[in-house]
Amino acid sequence: MSAPLRYGLIGTGMMGLEHQRNLNAIEGVEVVAAADPEPASLAAAVATAEGRAIATFSDYRELLAADLCDAYVISSPNFTHRAVLDDVMASGKAIMVEKPMCTTVKDARHILERAQTYPNVFWVGLEYRYMPPVQHIINVAAGGELGEIAMVAIREHRHPFLVKVGDWNRFSENTGGTLTEKCCHFFDLMRLIAQSNPVRVMASGDQRFNHLDERYDGRTPDILDNAFVIVDFENGVRASLDLSMFAEGSVNNEELSIVGRTGKAEAFIPSGQVRVGQRKKWNRGVAEETITDDRVLVEGFHHGASFLEHLDFAEAIRNQTPALVTAEDGYWSVVMGAAAHLSIDEGRVVAIRELL
Numbered sequence: 001m002s003a004p005l006r007y008g009l010i011g012t013g014m015m016g017l018e019h020q021r022n023l024n025a026i027e028g029v030e031v032v033a034a035a036d037p038e039p040a041s042l043a044a045a046v047a048t049a050e051g052r053a054i055a056t057f058s059d060y061r062e063l064l065a066a067d068l069c070d071a072y073v074i075s076s077p078n079f080t081h082r083a084v085l086d087d088v089m090a091s092g093k094a095i096m097v098e099k100p101m102c103t104t105v106k107d108a109r110h111i112l113e114r115a116q117t118y119p120n121v122f123w124v125g126l127e128y129r130y131m132p133p134v135q136h137i138i139n140v141a142a143g144g145e146l147g148e149i150a151m152v153a154i155r156e157h158r159h160p161f162l163v164k165v166g167d168w169n170r171f172s173e174n175t176g177g178t179l180t181e182k183c184c185h186f187f188d189l190m191r192l193i194a195q196s197n198p199v200r201v202m203a204s205g206d207q208r209f210n211h212l213d214e215r216y217d218g219r220t221p222d223i224l225d226n227a228f229v230i231v232d233f234e235n236g237v238r239a240s241l242d243l244s245m246f247a248e249g250s251v252n253n254e255e256l257s258i259v260g261r262t263g264k265a266e267a268f269i270p271s272g273q274v275r276v277g278q279r280k281k282w283n284r285g286v287a288e289e290t291i292t293d294d295r296v297l298v299e300g301f302h303h304g305a306s307f308l309e310h311l312d313f314a315e316a317i318r319n320q321t322p323a324l325v326t327a328e329d330g331y332w333s334v335v336m337g338a339a340a341h342l343s344i345d346e347g348r349v350v351a352i353r354e355l356l
């Protein structure tokens, strides 16, 4: 039995604690340290350690200097990722950085370039592809059951952004904007399903209802709460995103459909339902089932996806095999979010090459 992999958490707010609960439940790994400038967040990490020893630091650079870890999980606010990554990458240790990899295309490009020669696993936390029903229909599409893939449609109808430590998520300058911060997940799924890179983006959206009555140092939040985005891919696949963040009155928060030449697959989150049908059988041949994964020991806020992602991350570290969610995935999802924002800001179709 090899020694447990030792993890350090950088940022122990909502997502950092989800990572910690996942890691607590996984054999052969342990969270040995945490860094967060907010005392309440550090105290929450100590509580979540449930009696296990955990070294705490108010500055992540002290955590790096202590050199206690084999891997770092970065869950600090989006706007900190670029600087934190620059320091953590000097360690040469395995890294999982939360989405979005960075808030701007320039910073994402910088990190991508560094990651390409990084001597250890560099993983971006785009875990929606690990949601069991989503993974199921991705596999159905990749296995050829739907024929040549032509269209991907994603709808996210959910609650508004939650309250964060220091309210950092109320301003686009901190998050990269809603379509980068939140929707990088969906752009990543589109690219993964299309098996192609985007060429152009058209989007329409605004801040219709949410957070308009809030004030932070006299400023009103500027984050979009609804949008439609259309993406064309190099190989002719087209994809759409329908986002509403004032749609609590929904059974499912995410609905995905993939349509190919011969069939269609759909997944619904959180119900876990999937449907797969073939054109030649019309609606009589649509098979419906609920997909779960018995390996999930911690559901977290993401229906077990971040738990499953950690199983693969740990395997990649142990075997020193490439990340399965890469800096390139992180980069493209930021590019697509930025293109969608530019399209909204300027009311026009944006060619992806304008941003590269």
Ligand SMILES: NC(=O)c1ccc[n+]([C@@H]2O[C@H](COP(=O)([O-])OP(=O)(O)OC[C@H]3O[C@@H](n4cnc5c(N)ncnc54)[C@H](O)[C@@H]3O)[C@@H](O)[C@H]2O)c1
Pocket (backbone or CB within 6 Å): 010, 011, 012, 013, 014, 015, 016, 035, 036, 037, 038, 041, 060, 074, 075, 076, 077, 078, 080, 084, 098, 099, 100, 125, 126, 127, 164, 165, 166, 181, 302
């Ligand atoms: N993958 C997902 O589905 C998912 C879901 C939620 C959040 N996230 C991402 O996780 C990250 C954290 O989000 P959250 O919801 O946990 O926010 P949060 O506000 O709940 O927690 C962020 C924590 O980071 C700490 N922090 C701030 N600056 C820091 C620094 N320089 N070093 C270390 N810690 C620092 C804050 O004090 C806070 O405790 C963001 O990048 C967010 O986009 C991802």
